[in-house]
Amino acid sequence: MVPGGTLELSGERFVVHYRLAGEEDEARQRAQAITVEQTIEFPADLVAAGDIHDHVLGRIASFEPSAGGTGWDVAISYAVEVAGTELTQLVNVVFGNISLIPGIRLERLELSSSLLKRFRGPRFGRQGLREMFDAPERPLLSTAIKPMGLSVRELAGFAHAFALGGIDVVKDDHGLTDQPFGRYRERLERCVEEIDRANRKTGGRTIFMPNVTADGDDVFERARLAREVGAGGLLVAPGLVGFDTVRALAEDDSIGLPIMSHPSYQGAFVVGRESGISHYALFGQLARLAGADASVYPNYGGRFAFTRDDCRSIAAGTVVEMGDVRPIFPAPGGGMSLEKMPEMLETYGRELIFLIGGALHRGEDLVETSAYFRQLAERMREMGRD
Amino acid sequence: MVPGGTLELSGERFVVHYRLAGEEDEARQRAQAITVEQTIEFPADLVAAGDIHDHVLGRIASFEPSAGGTGWDVAISYAVEVAGTELTQLVNVVFGNISLIPGIRLERLELSSSLLKRFRGPRFGRQGLREMFDAPERPLLSTAIKPMGLSVRELAGFAHAFALGGIDVVKDDHGLTDQPFGRYRERLERCVEEIDRANRKTGGRTIFMPNVTADGDDVFERARLAREVGAGGLLVAPGLVGFDTVRALAEDDSIGLPIMSHPSYQGAFVVGRESGISHYALFGQLARLAGADASVYPNYGGRFAFTRDDCRSIAAGTVVEMGDVRPIFPAPGGGMSLEKMPEMLETYGRELIFLIGGALHRGEDLVETSAYFRQLAERMREMGRD
Numbered sequence: 001m002v003p004g005g006t007l008e009l010s011g012e013r014f015v016v017h018y019r020l021a022g023e024e025d026e027a028r029q030r031a032q033a034i035t036v037e038q039t040i041e042f043p044a045d046l047v048a049a050g051d052i053h054d055h056v057l058g059r060i061a062s063f064e065p066s067a068g069g070t071g072w073d074v075a076i077s078y079a080v081e082v083a084g085t086e087l088t089q090l091v092n093v094v095f096g097n098i099s100l101i102p103g104i105r106l107e108r109l110e111l112s113s114s115l116l117k118r119f120r121g122p123r124f125g126r127q128g129l130r131e132m133f134d135a136p137e138r139p140l141l142s143t144a145i146k147p148m149g150l151s152v153r154e155l156a157g158f159a160h161a162f163a164l165g166g167i168d169v170v171k172d173d174h175g176l177t178d179q180p181f182g183r184y185r186e187r188l189e190r191c192v193e194e195i196d197r198a199n200r201k202t203g204g205r206t207i208f209m210p211n212v213t214a215d216g217d218d219v220f221e222r223a224r225l226a227r228e229v230g231a232g233g234l235l236v237a238p239g240l241v242g243f244d245t246v247r248a249l250a251e252d253d254s255i256g257l258p259i260m261s262h263p264s265y266q267g268a269f270v271v272g273r274e275s276g277i278s279h280y281a282l283f284g285q286l287a288r289l290a291g292a293d294a295s296v297y298p299n300y301g302g303r304f305a306f307t308r309d310d311c312r313s314i315a316a317g318t319v320v321e322m323g324d325v326r327p328i329f330p331a332p333g334g335g336m337s338l339e340k341m342p343e344m345l346e347t348y349g350r351e352l353i354f355l356i357g358g359a360l361h362r363g364e365d366l367v368e369t370s371a372y373f374r375q376l377a378e379r380m381r382e383m384g385r386d
Numbered sequence: 387m388v389p390g391g392t393l394e395l396s397g398e399r400f401v402v403h404y405r406l407a408g409e410e411d412e413a414r415q416r417a418q419a420i421t422v423e424q425t426i427e428f429p430a431d432l433v434a435a436g437d438i439h440d441h442v443l444g445r446i447a448s449f450e451p452s453a454g455g456t457g458w459d460v461a462i463s464y465a466v467e468v469a470g471t472e473l474t475q476l477v478n479v480v481f482g483n484i485s486l487i488p489g490i491r492l493e494r495l496e497l498s499s500s501l502l503k504r505f506r507g508p509r510f511g512r513q514g515l516r517e518m519f520d521a522p523e524r525p526l527l528s529t530a531i532k533p534m535g536l537s538v539r540e541l542a543g544f545a546h547a548f549a550l551g552g553i554d555v556v557k558d559d560h561g562l563t564d565q566p567f568g569r570y571r572e573r574l575e576r577c578v579e580e581i582d583r584a585n586r587k588t589g590g591r592t593i594f595m596p597n598v599t600a601d602g603d604d605v606f607e608r609a610r611l612a613r614e615v616g617a618g619g620l621l622v623a624p625g626l627v628g629f630d631t632v633r634a635l636a637e638d639d640s641i642g643l644p645i646m647s648h649p650s651y652q653g654a655f656v657v658g659r660e661s662g663i664s665h666y667a668l669f670g671q672l673a674r675l676a677g678a679d680a681s682v683y684p685n686y687g688g689r690f691a692f693t694r695d696d697c698r699s700i701a702a703g704t705v706v707e708m709g710d711v712r713p714i715f716p717a718p719g720g721g722m723s724l725e726k727m728p729e730m731l732e733t734y735g736r737e738l739i740f741l742i743g744g745a746l747h748r749g750e751d752l753v754e755t756s757a758y759f760r761q762l763a764e765r766m767r768e769m770g771r772d
Contacts, residue, residue, distance in 0.1 A: 002747060005535040007567045033689065040533035041559055042744040047533060056535035082534065084565045086601045088626050092561065092650055096626070100653030100690045100720075147426035147433060148468065149391040149442035173427055175478065179470045181393045215472045216634040240474050240482070242628040248602040264478055267486030272658035303419065304486045334486075358428040361388060 002042075004050020013077040015061055015110040016094045020072045021103035021274045027072040030104065031060050034076055037097050055079050071274070073107070080115050087119065087244045087290065095277060099269075106277045109285050116323030122293040123250050124258045125326025126319075126351060129293055132232070132258070133168045133205050138381045139345070140353040141166070141373055142260075142294075142331060143360055145191065146173035152182060156190035158366060163198030163206035165370020169353065170195060171235045172211035174262045184210065184222055192230045207232020209260055212249070213240050220248075223255045233258040233293075239265030243290040250291025260331060261292035271305065279310040284317015287328070294329040294353050299344065302335030308347060315348050329353045337362075338369075341376050350380055388428075390436020399463040401447055401496040402480045406458045407489035407660045413458040416490065417446050420460075423483050425468055441465050457660070459493070466501050473505065473676060474630045481663060485655075492663045495671050502709030508679040509636050510644045511712025512705075512737060515679055518618070518644070519554045519591050524767045525731070526739040527552075527759055528646075528680075528717060529746055531577065532559035538568060542576035544752060549584030549592035551756020555739065556581060557621045558597035560648045570596065570608055578616045593618020595646055598635070599626050606634070609641045619644040619679075625651030629676040636677025646717060647678035657691065665696040670703015673714070680715040680739050685730065688721030694733060701734050715739045723748075724755075727762050736766055 018034065020027040035058030036044055047053060061075040083090040095106045122128075130136055143162050145155040155176075162170045170191070178184040191208045199206055208231045212222040219241060223234055234257050238246050250259055263283065269276040270283075277286075279297070287295040295318060298304035300311050311332055319327040330348060333355030341354060356373065363369030404420065406413040421444030422430055433439060447461040469476040481492045508514075516522055529548050531541040541562075548556045556577070564570040577594045585592055594617045598608040605627055609620050620643050624632050636645055649669060655662040656669075663672075665683070673681040681704060684690035686697050697718055705713040716734060719741030727740060742759065749755030 002533065003536060003540060005533075006537075007535060009567070037689070039561065040535060041530075041561055042533035043747070046744065046747050052533055052535035056533070081566050082561075084563055086563060086604075088599060088601050089561075089563045089565075092563075092599070092623070092626055096560070096623070096650035098653070099625070099651050100649060100657065100684055100692075102657040102691050144427075147388065147391075147428035147438055147442070149393060149426060149438035150389060151392075154389060174482070175425065175427055175468075175475075177470055177472060177475045177478075179475075180467050181395070213474060213478070215474050215630045218472075237478070237482070239485070240478055240628060241630070242626060244601045244627070263486060264482035265485050267484070268655040268658065268662040271486065271488040271661045272654065275657045276654040298486055303423070305488050306486075358432065361429070361432050 001046055001048055004048035005052035005056065007051040007055060009051065009055050009079055009081050012080045012112050012114055013059070014080055014112040014115050015075050015077045016106065017108040017110065018074045018076065019066055019105045019107050020074055024072065028063065031063060031074045031076065034058060034098055034104065035060060038093050039078065039082055041097070056082060080112055083115065085118050087247050088242070091243055102275045105275055106281055108278065108281055111322065113323055116325060119289050119325060120251055120291065121288060121325030122259070122291050122328050123256065124293045125328055127326065129258060129329060135168070137350060138377045139350050140168045140329065141377050142169035142171060142353050142355045143167050144171050144173040144357045146357065148173060148175050149181060152187045152190050155187060156194040159191040159208060160194035160198050161366035162370050163195045163204060164202060164367045166202065166204055166374035167206060167370050169207055169209055169233065171209035171260060174211055174213065174235060174237060174264055176211055177214060185225065188226060188229055188231060196230065209233040209235045211235045213237045213262070219245055223249055227255050227257055231257065233260060235260045235262055237262040237264040238287065238290060239263065243286060246290035246292055258293040259291060260294045260296055261287045262296050263298070278313065279306065280313040280317040283314045285320070285322065288318060288322065288325060292328060294331045296331045296333055296355060298334030299332030299336055301340065304334050312347060315352070319351070331355050333357060338373060338376060345380050387432055387434055390434035391438035391442065393437040393441060395437065395441050395465055395467050398466045398498050398500055400466055400498040400501050401461050401463045402492065403494040403496065404460045404462065405452055405491045405493050406460055410458065414449065417449060417460045417462065420444060420462055420484055420490065421446060424479050425464065427483070442468060466498055469501065471504050473633050474628070477629055488661045491661055492667055494664065494667055497708065499709055502711060505675050505711060506637055506677065507674060507711030508677050508714050509642065510679045511714055513712065515644060515715060521554070523736060524763045525736050526554045526715065527763050528555035528557060528739050528741045529553050530557050530559040530743045532562070532743065534559060534561050535567060538573045538576050541573060542580040545577040545594060546580035546584050547752035548756050549581040549590060550588060550753045552588065552590055552760035553592060553756050555593055555595055555619065557595035557646060560597055560599065560621060560623060560650055562597055563600060571611065574612060574615055574617060582616065595619040595621045597621045599623045599648070605631055609635055613641050613643055617643065619646060621646045621648055623648040623650040624673065624676060625649065629672060632676035632678055644679040645677060646680045646682055647673045649683050664699065665692065666699040666703040669700045671706070671708065674704060674708065674711060678714060680717045682717045682719055682741060684720030685718030685722055687726065690720050698733060701738065705737070717741050719743060724759060724762060731766050
């Protein structure tokens with residue numbers, strides 16, 4: 001038997017909503033197991049009465065059959081002090097060890113107000129990006145330079161064309177890093193230059209977002225270089241570098257650029273429907289809490305297996321009330337084309353960033369296709385009004 | 387149509403083995419899709435003939451029915467230049483976007499020799515740890531200080547008892563970070579002090595491994611502090627901070643300590659049997675490539691759903707030939723107890739670190755139970771000889 005613990009705690013708790021699979025008995029046991037696994041990770045019967053039992057352990061706040069009848073909706077509360085002040089530890093508490101147990105899905109975070117105050121979240125958010133592009137109402141537009149293997153000159157040429165057409169965000173394809181056949185610095189400099197040149201012609205505000213997903217400090221070196229050279233934002237994959245790297249980028253005043261998060265290496269959390277994390281929490285709430293201003297994910301009907309409901313839930317997670325943490329843009333992509341825009345408008349409303357990649361090259365002329373892309377978005381100013 | 391690309395490539399490729407679910411036609415299509423998705427992410431029909439088609443695209447090296455008859459074993463090769471020199475990009479190439487597609491499981495990495503040379507891997511490995519503990523033959527022993535919520539004095543008292551009993555590695559429980567009720571620095575200092583005191587009494591070599599899983603630069607600050615104060619190693623969760631943080635810790639000469647990787651937040655990759663990453667590749671090969679000297683994971687028969695075969699495969703991944711990258715220790719834990727040791731010896735042989743946590747507190751006296759734990763391991767010097 002170990003001592004029961006004597007602690008000075010605020011008493012404030014935050015709530016995490018899980019869906020548990022299986023029969024009721026099994027699910028109740030598993031809920032109980034979560035309260036231990038995510039906190040003390042120690043046989044509860046070996047701990048004497050005291051604050052560890054009363055406060056440190058997770059607590060089942062509610063347990064009821066899921067609406068869909070396919071499991072159990074369970075809310076578990078944790079003391080804010082367990083998560084400390086660290087984003088990394090918050091992620092650890094809400095889904096660290098239990099990621100290893102099948103049949104537990106993290107559905108939704110309901111963070112307490114003092115916990116939310118510890119996270120600045122996105123620096124710009126929806127409103128900030130709308131101001132940046134002087135686009136108060138229409139959906140925003142994004143594309144990527146690719147394919148990998150073209151020369152920097154060729155890729156920068158595409159960037160120029162996209163900007164001439166009026167696409168707001170031209171980003172690196174997420175597979176472009178600092179390969180021997182396409183160096184980061186050269187690509188960054190040329191793309192910024194070509195986009196500036198286009199902006200001067202059109203009076204537009206297109207920005208370049210290089211991919212700063214990289215090893216160790218290179219993330220920050222590349223981000224600072226991006227700022228220095230005049231890039232307008234950053235692309236980063238939290239699955240590869242950790243959510244906290246997004247936070248550190250967002251909070252760094254010497255960088256101060258908007259951030260798009262990319263879903264690479266995060267898919268395993270969502271493809272197992274009974275396990276993992278909901279689309280809502282992963283691509284909506286967590287991306288936002290970490291500080292992304294836009295969250296890229298595969299749209300339904302493209303190359304990936306997301307459903308329309310999954311995608312709508314992501315959009316909901318980007319805007320749900322989370323204290324002072326700003327709403328961000330959903331940025332559905334992954335095999336999208338111009339033809340799908342009207343239906344996407346119906347699904348999402350105007351609060352989104354259309355992300356169309358390779359399909360723009362199917363048109364005759366890249367500038368014209370890009371301009372048509374922009375035109376479609378402009379028309380949506382009216383159509384998508386709620 | 388975009389240009390075909392003109393590149394100077396070495397021609398060297400590395401191979402990744404996937405298992406694909408579904409009917410043959412569908413699996414063949416998906417294999418083809420992987421070659422595009424993980425490289426150019428661009429409609430292949432829009433790329434003119436040239437080096438992009440010939441070299442940058444992934445290439446199907448083999449496609450055959452899985453031995454178990456439950457899918458298709460597919461080997462895909464990639465140009466080494468696509469992964470560049472970065473661990474982060476290597477992970478991105480082998481499983482980034484396709485993590486979002488159900489029915490694709492990364493089974494095994496077969497890296498080319500020049501690619502392997504770019505990674506130093508673990509600084510110590512099995513041999514280094516065996517020398518550190520002067521334990522050329524027996525299994526090594528590990529435990530964690532917990533539960534969260536006890537005072538630093540109480541936790542350090544446990545550390546003292548564990549060291550008196552002769553447990554090699556006393557680590558922070560992975561949920562202990564820098565909470566208001568248990569500060570990192572104080573815990574580190576007290577535990578190192580108490581373990582040193584015990585070592586002086588016993589002539590033993592027990593080390594303390596604090597948990598450095600944290601936000602941003604705190605990982606490295608805590609690791610450097612650990613070195614300064616005299617800790618013998620570090621615990622870190624690559625799922626939370628990214629594989630590359632492990633690499634950076636392992637390669638940092640100003641730190642120079644052995645590393646245990648913890649599986650927190652990595653479970654989603656393995657729980658979906660048809661999707662995600664194999665236990666072998668994730669907890670064996672990737673942990674090792676990143677530079678962990680020991681890889682913690684839940685043993686079969688404990689609180690988690692790993693099977694005996696899963697666990698054996700991890701052990702195999704920790705030792706399979708990977709150029710100069712040293713073999714590391716599997717460290718199965720998660721609800722283990724002394725009773726399970728003989729069977730574990732049968733499963734793993736002597737090349738492992740037993741990790742027993744809370745169960746040690748079930749004995750009458752912590753020092754005696756720890757000493758008995760050590761005794762059992764000493765006896766295994768002979769028993770487990772291959």
